[in-house]
Amino acid sequence: MTATKDRLASELRKVAAKANPGNAAKYEALAKRSETGEFDDYADVHVCGPTALWRELVDLGFMKFAGRVAAGEFDASAEESEEWARSQTDPDTIRVMDALGIGPNRKGDH
Numbered sequence: 333m334t335a336t337k338d339r340l341a342s343e344l345r346k347v348a349a350k351a352n353p354g355n356a357a358k359y360e361a362l363a364k365r366s367e368t369g370e371f372d373d374y375a376d377v378h379v380c381g382p383t384a385l386w387r388e389l390v391d392l393g394f395m396k397f398a399g400r401v402a403a404g405e406f407d408a409s410a411e412e413s414e415e416w417a418r419s420q421t422d423p424d425t426i427r428v429m430d431a432l433g434i435g436p437n438r439k440g441d442h
Contacts, residue, residue, distance in 0.1 A: 336373075337371070340363075340366045341363040341367045343397075344366060358394075359397075362388065373412070373416075374412070374416040382407060
């Protein structure tokens with residue numbers, strides 16, 4: 333599975349490759365920031381990473397890519413959501429839940 337941040341960076345670079353030089357540099361800058369996880373759903377940088385990215389894209393006039401973000405194309409995967417849920421839960425609680433077969437499961441969120 334490709335991490336959402338890497339998929340986002342790749343898509344930003346695909347668009348950059350077709351853009352004029354000024355816009356290409358802006359897309360590349362966003363791609364580099366994406367690689368750090370800045371725009372992830374569960375990153376600590378923004379209250380909501382995808383919304384922050386959407387706002388920046390709109391401010392740059394990149395409405396087509398902003399539409400892709402708004403449509404949820406770069407939202408966290410179910411696996412990333414599960415990983416985050418486990419990271420937020422006490423390890424002892426996780427062990428008990430796993431033993432009972434009821435580990436945190438955020439798949440229903442998608």
